[in-house]
Amino acid sequence: MDGARAASRLRVVLGHLGCPSAGAVIAHPTAGAVSSASFHPQFQYTLDNNVLSLEQRKFYEENGFLVIKNLVSDADIERFRNEFERLCRQEVKPAGLMLMKDVTIAKTDLAPSERVITKAQDFQEDEELFRYCTLPEILKYVECFTGPNIMAMHTMLINKPPDSGKKTSRHPLHQDLHYFPFRPSNSIVCAWTAMEHIDRNNGCLVVLPGTHKGTLKPHDYPQWEGGVNIMFHGIQDYDENNARVHLVMEKGDTVFFHPLLIHGSGQNRTQGFRKAISCHFASANCHYIDVKGTSQENIENEIVSLAEKLYGVKDGVSLKDVWRFRGRLVKGQRVNL
Numbered sequence: 001m002d003g004a005r006a007a008s009r010l011r012v013v014l015g016h017l018g019c020p021s022a023g024a025v026i027a028h029p030t031a032g033a034v035s036s037a038s039f040h041p042q043f044q045y046t047l048d049n050n051v052l053s054l055e056q057r058k059f060y061e062e063n064g065f066l067v068i069k070n071l072v073s074d075a076d077i078e079r080f081r082n083e084f085e086r087l088c089r090q091e092v093k094p095a096g097l098m099l100m101k102d103v104t105i106a107k108t109d110l111a112p113s114e115r116v117i118t119k120a121q122d123f124q125e126d127e128e129l130f131r132y133c134t135l136p137e138i139l140k141y142v143e144c145f146t147g148p149n150i151m152a153m154h155t156m157l158i159n160k161p162p163d164s165g166k167k168t169s170r171h172p173l174h175q176d177l178h179y180f181p182f183r184p185s186n187s188i189v190c191a192w193t194a195m196e197h198i199d200r201n202n203g204c205l206v207v208l209p210g211t212h213k214g215t216l217k218p219h220d221y222p223q224w225e226g227g228v229n230i231m232f233h234g235i236q237d238y239d240e241n242n243a244r245v246h247l248v249m250e251k252g253d254t255v256f257f258h259p260l261l262i263h264g265s266g267q268n269r270t271q272g273f274r275k276a277i278s279c280h281f282a283s284a285n286c287h288y289i290d291v292k293g294t295s296q297e298n299i300e301n302e303i304v305s306l307a308e309k310l311y312g313v314k315d316g317v318s319l320k321d322v323w324r325f326r327g328r329l330v331k332g333q334r335v336n337l
């Protein structure tokens with residue numbers, strides 16, 4: 001099968017419509033406005049607009065992340081929680097959605113429930129959860145990094161389970177750019193919102209400040225005794241002396257971070273399922289790259305062979321095809337992606 005036919009097959013099996021959800025486009029007139037008073041040519045990771053204070057811009061430029069307290073309302077979080085439970089019970093089955101279980105129970109046939117599913121990924125066709133990616137309060141900040149044409153590329157509701165004792169609830173230190181065949185990296189940003197109080201006990205995000213200034217590092221499965229979740233690649237050699245910051249967050253707090261920022265999350269030592277909702281946004285002006293011959297080739301091979309196995313697609317599908325189907329326009333124009 002040639003690339004185009006394989007891609008169209010993938011489109012069919014994933015049930016995607018292949019067109020951006022126009023209904024999700026939200027006009028937000030203020031965020032794109034540039035004031036000459038805020039023009040700072042020395043900044044390279046943030047754009048000139050009136051949303052971020054000078055202090056906030058400097059913080060993101062220096063550290064590669066920025067926490068905005070209390071950004072998403074309790075009412076919205078309650079709606080996301082309810083919809084996640086409906087998805088787990090499989091009362092609705094939006095096209096493209098993947099429900100993941102922890103590696104320790106992946107091969108059991110436990111019925112999906114909110115105590116079995118550790119992640120709902122690719123919810124772009126679920127209107128209720130996808131509302132997260134269109135919230136004006138989120139997009140207002142996203143635009144500071146992406147500019148006015150905004151694509152929601154990757155969506156996840158992470159339900160970190162109580163650790164089984166094998167430490168498989170950890171997420172190894174990684175850079176999200178490893179998964180993305182589009183550039184430039186400075187036009188990509190992750191929004192990650194805590195759906196409850198999250199600290200070191202239930203496995204908060206851990207970030208290595210400033211690492212967004214480095215390059216994309218090779219990633220592979222960590223050699224963990226207790227096993228590791230499928231596709232949870234980690235960085236093998238990072239600077240052990242780099243400061244590590246544990247992000248303690250309250251319900252509704254949102255962290256925006258750069259796709260080169262090294263981050264992970266620790267084990268969940270509580271009996272609760274720690275919930276966060278996230279979306280990776282990119283400027284629609286970004287372009288796809290071919291990852292063959294780069295350190296990203298291993299994840300491309302893994303994703304493509306999984307697509308072959310699960311959906312029967314063959315030959316010629318690339319990482320780029322997979323991302324084209326996932327991406328949805330949320331504001332402005334779908335230029336390239």
Ligand SMILES: CCCC(=O)SCCNC(=O)CCNC(=O)[C@H](O)C(C)(C)COP(=O)(O)OP(=O)(O)OC[C@H]1O[C@@H](n2cnc3c(N)ncnc32)[C@H](O)[C@@H]1OP(=O)(O)O
Nearest residue numbers: 098099100101102103106107176179228229230231232306
């Ligand atoms: C910024 C980006 C950061 C990230 O995205 S990190 C993580 C990215 N992860 C992904 O993209 C995973 C996407 N999910 C998927 O591909 C599927 O949901 C997934 C995990 C394969 C499960 O698909 P299902 O349709 O449910 O199929 P299945 O249950 O038959 O599983 C297929 C094979 O995968 C295995 N599996 C499932 N969950 C696993 C886990 N947590 N750890 C290790 N292996 C796991 C499962 O045992 C099965 O293997 P086998 O074929 O029986 O040998």
Ligand SMILES: Nc1ncnc2c1ncn2[C@@H]1O[C@H](COP(=O)(O)OP(=O)(O)OP(=O)(O)O)[C@@H](O)[C@H]1O
Nearest residue numbers: 170171172173200205206246263264265266267268
């Ligand atoms: N020694 C290590 N080598 C590599 N990665 C590590 C190491 N220790 C922790 N990590 C990773 O760093 C991130 C956060 O670790 P963190 O130390 O917060 O959690 P933890 O080890 O589960 O629990 P604890 O709070 O007891 O240290 C996770 O991604 C974890 O996998």
Ligand SMILES: O=C(O)CCC(=O)C(=O)O
Nearest residue numbers: 158171176263264265276
């Ligand atoms: O544990 C988390 O919520 C972080 C997960 C993460 O970094 C990822 O999926 O890329």
Ligand SMILES: [Fe+2]
Nearest residue numbers: 174175176263
């Ligand atoms: Fe990540």
Ligand SMILES: [Mg+2]
Nearest residue numbers: 206265266267
């Ligand atoms: Mg530790």
